[in-house]
Amino acid sequence: MGISKLKVLILLILCSFSLMNCQKKKMEEKYNWLGTISAPQEYPMEIYQGAIVGNDFTYSFDSIWGTQNTGWGNEGGTMSVDTETMDLPHQLEFTWYSLVEKKFFTGKWDLDQKKIKNLFDEGFVDQDTRKRTTYNSFVVGLAPKGRVVLWIKGAGNQKEVGVFQAHDTIITKEKAYENAQYMFNDGFADRMLNDPEYKTFKPEIREKIKEEGYPEPDIYDIYREKFNWKPVVILPEGSVWIDFGFNNYNGEQENLFAKTLDDNTYKNRAVPKFCGFYWRDKNKNRYAVWVDSFDEKEIFELFQKLGKDEEIDFTIKVNEDNTRVFLSLVTEKEELSITKAKIRLSRKIE
Missing domain, CATH: 2.60.40 (Immunoglobulin-like)
Structure with a gap:
């Protein structure tokens, strides 16, 4: 075989491999969602x-x-x-x-x-x-x-x-497709909102609306405001922090453990809405804390008081006998106590 023909053959083989790799890459770029x-x-x-x-x-x-x-x-x-x-x-x-x-x-x-x-x-x-x-x-x-x-x-x-x-x-009943006709029945929205038979709201939500009214629509923009904070857990001597999971008011969620917990640092995050974590005491007994909810008015006022330019430690301190938890926001300049959160502290987990 001549040198020129050999070069062409090598080029064709290389192109074939390149095409196969491109096709494979394209296939790999499919996702499941x-x-x-x-x-x-x-x-x-x-x-x-x-x-x-x-x-x-x-x-x-x-x-x-x-x-x-x-x-x-x-x-x-x-x-x-x-x-x-x-x-x-x-x-x-x-x-x-x-x-x-x-x-x-x-x-x-x-x-x-x-x-x-x-x-x-x-x-x-x-x-x-x-x-x-x-x-x-x-x-x-x-x-x-x-x-x-x-x-x-x-x-x-x-x-x-x-x-x-x-x-x-504006969508009219005449233009709506058949399966959506029910939305245009007289009094549909009022029945869904006000008739307990429809169970549109959980009882506690219905009671909250009755007492406080509906939330201000702009609150969903306020929920997206971010502050430069990280979680900090202070445990009794000899204890080991295992993980930290949390949901924020803006709908985002994180789960820190192992390397991500070791690398835990300040990030622009929305105000936390729920959090929980596990730890082991010096005797290897496992415990957990869950902050099921905050008082929304209090937690936002505290973050806003500290501002978006400060590095904020969202601090959870467990006392020496694992029976009480203290929450605060801490910066270099000040410490603000969180006093109205609903907290659960587990007994020893077998």
């Missing part, structure tokens, strides 16, 4: 139609999803699909009826596909399996005044990847 809906407990939303759109796959929503108000950032149910892997989405569109506002809202938005891809590719380590995994769900948040937030969710982790503004729209 589903979609779900979140809405505030006090602001139930009725789903009309929507879609999370990828090049080769569309995850659709319609009236079968019904009334949604699992709580801001909390996922609802999911619908199974036959497709196992798909491209990441590049567009979100949604139309819904806000029962409290008695308005339809609609919008269509492009997604930051590069940001989403980077997060999916980076993934995280699952605390239960100790293996690297990634996100598997998109959570569409629907809030008053047409606010829309998109999160991605995986085991113990949830991140905001988009914030959008819908506009109100």
Whole structure:
């Protein structure tokens, strides 16, 4: 074989390998994901139609999803699909009826596909399996005044990847599709909101609305404000801090353990809404603390008083005999006590 023919053959082989690698890479860029809906407990939303759109796959929503108000950032149910892997989405569109506002809202938005891809590719380590995994769900948040937030969710982790503004729209019963006709029945919204038979609200939420009214719609913007803080746990001598999981008011969620706990540092985070952690005392007995909720007014006032420029230690101190917990926000300049949180402290866990 001549030298020139040999060069051509080598070039063809190299091109074939390159093409195979490109095709393999393209196949590897498929992902597995589903979609779900979140809405505030006090602001139930009725789903009309929507879609999370990828090049080769569309995850659709319609009236079968019904009334949604699992709580801001909390996922609802999911619908199974036959497709196992798909491209990441590049567009979100949604139309819904806000029962409290008695308005339809609609919008269509492009997604930051590069940001989403980077997060999916980076993934995280699952605390239960100790293996690297990634996100598997998109959570569409629907809030008053047409606010829309998109999160991605995986085991113990949830991140905001988009914030959008819908506009109100008019849909008539004559134009609505058949399965959505019920939304236009006389008094539908009032019955859903006011008749306990429909169980739209949990009893404690209904009582809260009765006493305090509905939350100010702008609160869902305030929830997104971030401060430079990290968790700090102070334990009795000889104890070992095992992990720290927390949800924030903006719907994001983190789970720190092992290396991520060792690397724990200040980050721009929204105000914490819930947190919990485990530790072992000097005798290897395991305990846990759960801060189930804060007084919203107090915790926001304390963070806002310290400001966004300070490095803030969100500090949880356990006393010497593992019977009491003290919460505070600490900076170089001052310490502010958190006094109104609901806290559970476990007994020794066998």
